[in-house]
Amino acid sequence: MAKAGGRTASAGRVVVVTGAARGLGALLARRLAARGARVALLGLEPVELAEVAASCGPDAGWWEVDVTDDDAMAKVAADVKERYGRVDIVIANAGIATGGPVQFSDPRTFSRVIEVNLLGSVATARAFMPALRESRGYYFQVASLAALFAAPMMAAYCASKSGVEAFAHSLRAEVAAFGVDVGIGYLSWTDTDMVRGADENEVLREMRAGMPFPANRTYPLESTVDRLVEGVIRRRAHVYGQRWLPAMQAVRAFAPVVVTQYARRMMRDFETRWLAAGADTGLVGAGGAANDKNAAADGR
Secondary structure (H helix, E strand, C coil): EEEEEEEEEECCCCCCCEEECCHHHHHHHHHHCCCCCEEEECCCCCHHHHHHHHHHCCEEEECCCCCCCCCHHHHHHHHHHHHHHHCCCECCCCCCCCCCCCHCCCCHHHHHHHHHHHHHHHHHHHHHHHHHHHHHEEEEECCCHHHHHCCCCCCCHHHHHHHHHHHHHHCCCCHHHHHHEEEEEEEECEEEHHHHHHHCCCCHHHHHHCCCCCCCECHHHHHHHHHHHHHCCCCCEECCCCCHHHHHHHHHHHHHHHHHHHHHHHHHHHHHHHHCCCCCCCCCHHHHHHHHHHHHCCCC
């Protein structure tokens, strides 16, 4: 049974995971359930959520909810607390992405990425913080390499992940006196539906491939999640999905110079080809499709 700061960190603990229908969130839930956690899964895809819950044991529950809906999140938080009696860990993982130059971006899609990734995390923390303060629990914010190393044609995603990093730092300072720990997870390109969806665009795929090594690789989901889970169990302040990412903290001040030099050589060609290919401004991957389906159902 793993320990962290004298507290049991997995077996019997109640863990809430947003964006749990697929990819990173689903595997985080499964790995934590395998260590004895009781998991509450939040997301937009009921069929997928039910499948993940079924694989996480009889104590697993799921709730269909939009993380940007404050009222709905407050209700889900109350439901989770009523069902399990407590909440020990909250993993704010829900996220979507879009690509392309800012000048040609779709305003609604760009704003939706910020809304889901950043404001959805705020709504998650707001809804569950009373329970975390009661349990002296742990809030884990999934950020990204994009918070450390902003790339062209990814402005919405990079801005949102930089935002959640700053948000989590602020939140940590606010709740430390109440026994709540806050961690931030950093991961590079990982084999998820979101990354595969982005790679369907030839220009975005080539832009990523041209980034400096090792940031130009796609990393296996399983090993990435295993590293994140270990950090969550130990209630760490910073958790890295790949071993080389801590070095990025040390050189992050130089990243804009490196990226700009690369982009100065490549962006004219990337932009021309992206426009010629149809200037796709939609959300990428299956998670983006789920968001679009939910928006259509709500008349947005």
